[in-house]
Amino acid sequence: MANTTGIDRKQFLAGALALGTVGALMPSGQATAKEQTVTGSCGRGLRRHGVVYTVGEGETPATAWSPSRMRADLRAIRDELHADTVEVTGDGVDRLTATAARAAELGLHVWLQPTLADVPERDILEHLAETGRFAERLRRQGASVDFSVGCEFWLFVPGIVPGATVLDRVENLLNGTYDPVKMRRRLDAFTKKAAALGRSVFHGNLGYAAAQDDEVDWHLFDIVGIDYYSYFPQPASYIRELHRYHRWGKPVAITEFGTCAYKGAEKTAGMGWNVVDHTKSPEEIKGHLIRSEHTQAAYLVHLLDVFESMGLYGAMAFEFLTRDAPHRADSPRYDLDMASYAITKTIKDRPDEPSSGWHWEPKEAFRALARHYGHRASVMRRRCSPGPK
Template sequence: MANTTGINRAQFLAGALALGTAGALLPSGQAAAEAQAAATGPRGLRRHGVVYTVGAGETPATAWSPCRMRADLRAIRDELHADTVEVTGDGVDRLTATAARAAELGLHIWLQPTLADVPERDILEHLAETGRFAERLRRQGASVDLSVGCEFWLFVPGIVPGATVLDRVENLLNGAFDPVGTQRRLDAFTKKAAALGRSVFHGSLGYAAAQDDEVDWNLFDIVGIDYYSYFRQPADHVRELHRYQRWGKPVAVTEFGTCAYKGAEKTAGMGWNVVDHDKSPEEIKGHPVRSEHTQAAYVVDLLEVFESMGLYGAMAFEFVTPDAPHRAHDPRHDLDMASYALTRTVEDRPFDPGSPWHWEPKEAFHALARRYGHRARVMRRRCSSGPK
């Protein structure tokens, strides 16, 4: 299938309301060593990861590129010290090339195609092609889980009324939908996607649901949740997350994080909604105060909760958001404040859509790198001291 673009999760969270090739894979024996480490390691998360979104970008300058992807994945492994990457977005070629490179680097892969605002048959075909590639990776020794998608009510037309993501969000906010019919249609599509996923992929199957979604988790091997709650006490997070463990299956937090301004952590996943997209150039609404510390503290606090519960894995949202640049000396246009990215995008020529850019680590990046790096060192010691 040719590359098909749509609104991906990163674009939506960054402000959409305004609107492959496989090479050498895992070294021989790595999968066995990983399984041994998981079985003998200390209590905590099995997978420490980050979301990496592939997509067409808002401009050619911010679009996915093979060269940038390869450098980013190496940084995810060697600088962030993540052992897992959630490869998500649309375009089978982009998804598979990124997953193949992640496998070459020895990363565990949560492969999650997310195609939006196209007919259901196209979404399912996109899933099938991606899933078949995931199965080829798995058979060659890669460590990979397949997610059949993300928050179907948002991305798949026909579940909630509305032809586009924007229409569906508006109808949900206005109450212009039938809850019973919506749930029935969501259940039907989820069942169809799960069956298709099983038919092409024979490893562990998952799905990334919104926190309030009602999902029949009997269809999946892994319970996946996009988690953006705020509580002052860790025990309240534990209590909320515990309900997902009642299925007796591994629980993966498929997204978590917040934006880089004071109070963003209290917005329940709506921190991105401080950008006025009707302005040109886009600008920040109100007077939020930039605070990378807010973002860093939130992700570390949640990571400690996930570790304490021994969840299957957690993927911080997200590694980079190229279409939300940081403008250090212009707070009104510092779109990075409304980004969940662990890195800030810095343009060579601010406000030029064709400008080259690079990313720099934010406080949240360094905070997670310390935690992920410590865990990696502990696991290596466990492996090296195990049976010879």
């Protein structure tokens, strides 16, 4: 997980659409014994080009999750970003399932990934099971869906690393105040439990999103999922680092990749978010960062070229939107968007009012991804279309 505005992932939502009604969004379809094979494609390159869409509840009523905004965002992901895949992540079964159903209705491939945090293990597993059952319903109705049992369990699940909250665990990890042997044993045990539960409720392709340095028994899963935030000057170094994941003989998906919009952010190894002073009111950017949307865009496209060259299963840019990190063009000190991984910038109508309305605008990263995804889609259409009879 790249950011603690992705700790927006732990604040998550109050419900909107009930599980029982969401299924009606999907047309009925023929049940399949297994979702389409994850190998195989027309030619080389990434099979799936996507973006992470977090269904967080928002910090204020103004930024709360809403079905209407979600529907508009997903249409933009398909029609403007030209993505073919959306990673639906966060907590709240109602929000997860409503978003996944709408994405499937739009013809997007869905990587559905519950990430409930900071609650007892049994609650996390129950949340996982309920989301997985819905993923199976979508799959049986003909949707293209992979189900991930979660993300970086050591961060989200209490008891693996000391700390009551995600932020506490991050601090303990950074300070070294944890027992790595106990962490490994507890992480392995929970991962096995989650994988077994995922298998029991979902019969398509099962995955998990691990931090890139995690040691995971990938025999438990069909897809190797990696949250990837490395930086190297040369593409060959990325290829060498990523190649080790092929030893499992399974498709490799990059479940998160990206960086923030300031100079030097790409070199922070996934800690680019950690430049906000949360003790101040209003919160402000530490130091004297220089905004650079180009830095973010160039890093994303550079990594996409690497992933394409390796023929990976898919890559999901982190992330589409961070609603509670607004952009302030008039005040760099309060431009929280600089610390966001989002490829869009949140613009408040009245910047100093918490209840202000807002909209998003594309960043340079959005436009760069749209060009890349759009070009790749046109190439694949030509390559995969049937020839003349």
